[in-house]
Amino acid sequence: MSHTRVRLSPDTRREQLLDLGVQLLGTRSLDELSIDVLAEEAGISRGLLYHYFRNKQEFHRAVVRRAADDLIAVTVPDETLDPISRLTAALAAYVDYVEHHFEPYTSLVRGAASGDQLLREIYEDARTALTGRIFESLGEYGLDDTPAVRLLTNGWAAMVEEAVIAWVPDQQLSKDELLSLLAAALPAVLAPTAQPPNGSS
């Protein structure tokens, strides 16, 4: 049994650096976010940074994972609300996050299609965490967890990503209108799956 002290400090410092990384993406792209930029903004040496992140790729993955974790955290559903209000509230938190962290968010979504297998996994983990909450509450919508429901719910998540990324720089709709349209879209898309499957030929 080890009695060495638990050293929280390096972990805490690493977390602070990731927060700074996400924040720095507010004004530059992931490609522009180098270890040099981070070192300068953090006021520490490049050498020390390489103690926390082996290379730029590992740093980028950690920053994107931090953005994913933040997004999952801010959209935790309020279980005291009815299903549609809960979905609208979670969507509102989602849109707020994307609006204020547009570059880290687009880096996350683009990771889905990138050649970087780990970025793809970070994206897929985030998508699974977000849609998993919907799958857990299907009963409240009067729906079963079927392949059709999963396919359409994941499709709806892709719609939300597409719409929010288009909306942020453009904002031709009010945020309330965006939220109510996207929240209404999920039950609208899922409604036909509630019909008995042998109802047609």
Add this chain to the structure above:
Amino acid sequence: MSHTRVRLSPDTRREQLLDLGVQLLGTRSLDELSIDVLAEEAGISRGLLYHYFRNKQEFHRAVVRRAADDLIAVTVPDETLDPISRLTAALAAYVDYVEHHFEPYTSLVRGAASGDQLLREIYEDARTALTGRIFESLGEYGLDDTPAVRLLTNGWAAMVEEAVIAWVPDQQLSKDELLSLLAAALPAVLAPTAQPPNGSS
């Protein structure tokens, strides 16, 4: 005024090479599709190929553009059908194309998120061509061409891409069920936009 003969032959040969490129993607990824592979399959020299495509990147872009053009061509809407049947028929052609050209199609969709600006433009042109047909027929759905309709229609297109890419290797639903769910999703998602915008606070 020039009286040189129109030399169709090199263009025709280039088109044949692109067809072959799309066909070769049936059994390998874009990354695996090299000029060497194309030369071997076409039975011509690498030197001659470099006459048609300056480098691998230009060849890849041309193959992805060919896949996009094919997809746009096979999904030309049948104007004799009513809107929902027309949409379902176009979707059926779309799903058939993706099913039989899965790798070129995923290369096209991934191009949307790639760092290659030209691949991104090819994807965006294809998406614009496909959704443009819907925008042209909005009147038949009793809808106006508004920012909300455009946002949701583009979102629905992202849903279709997501669902079809997930469905092809999996096929837990019948193709008919997939088509009817995706076709029904568009009017379902757009329905709230037909309400007068000043109906709520």
